[in-house]
Amino acid sequence: MSTFTSSTSINRPIHEVYAFLADFNNHQKLMPDNIQEWISTADEAHFSIQNMAKLSLKIESRMPDQEIIIVPAAKPPFDLKLKWSLSFDNDHTDILFTIDADLNMMMKMLASAPLQKLADHETNSLTEILS
Template identity: 25%
Template sequence: MNLESPKVKIDKSPQDVFDFLTDIKNFEKLMPENISKFEILEDDKFLFALKGMPEIILKKKDVIPPNKIVLGAAGGKLDFSLIGHIIEIKEGQSEVKLQFEGDFNPMMAMMVKGPISKFIETLATKMPESI
């Protein structure tokens, strides 16, 4: 399953956006209103839970400064990645798109597609005001 957020414009350089996203503490600022738990586990790993959903642990897997950051599932039964693509539009302005890639069976994919789409859209749309 491959889902993408809408592209958002941010009045910051790609390096500023990249620095914000590589500091995992900042993901708490991007979380939806219905977050019930957010906890930093290590420098590159955090746990979060949304009301009515199981806890999810994300770990920083790969970074390509200043254009890409990859967070992946750390533990649990589901294997997925959340990828942030950062592109410079012009000096001091960037465009960010989040991409979700997961390998789910068709039944699971049908159940999680809506909530995950809404989740990555929320993360993306909160970025311009949070960075």
């Protein structure tokens, strides 16, 4: 299993950050420009990655003001799990975004950089939107 992480800290109450992340409709705002054909509900999202693959994701579990776990809704090219972990410290919310991907050696060489870039892009976008 390969793990890609990115963290940020936002000067907002944890319940506001959680409320934003708990609704999959908001995740389109976090995605990079190569994400196309976005269709979502509060619990699921379907989209394509330009010149690559189509993905369907769903929120598997929500722990209010703590954690959101996202898993594939349909069979992906490789197994993966996305997790948003939240904690509140004084006047800001600390956020850790983790992508766990089951990559074989060839896929690891091809997908590691884009997956880390995605993790960083999502946390940077979240910071811009909620700051």
